[in-house]
Amino acid sequence: MMNVKITKWGFTRHNSIKAEFDLFPHSLVILRKIRSFYFVNKVHWSSRDPVVETHHLEEMELLVNREMGFEHYYLSRRQV
Template sequence: MNVKITKWGFTRRNSIKAEFDLFPHSLVILRKIRSFYFVYQVHWSSLDPIVETRHLEEMEILVNKELGYERYYLNRRKM
């Protein structure tokens, strides 16, 4: 994985806001769906590179791993 979490925290309504090293000026909002978190919004800054789909998936894996939901996230298609 190329992306690393630099900072994260809970917001209201079961959401998480996170910052990542490759996108230091952009804020990522993740929301809980079932037993894991998905990227809901990216408040992208033009100072950062363009966020690609592969980056979003890496972000989701990192946050779910951090919170202990990685197993649920990886098995999400089987549910």
């Protein structure tokens, strides 16, 4: 199902990550850390990009958590 790919990412202040994705090259996504994983906090969406849907947000979260080594925590988050 992975249709979205990370093109660029970096850290911000306060345990946040800013990321750009190939399907949304003009939009900036901010992810914040809660417990042991990251979730999408904001999308600075550009009208030049397609509309970001829920399944895109879930893919973005999974990709970033996989990149950071937190995939296990992210996948088990609903079991808590």
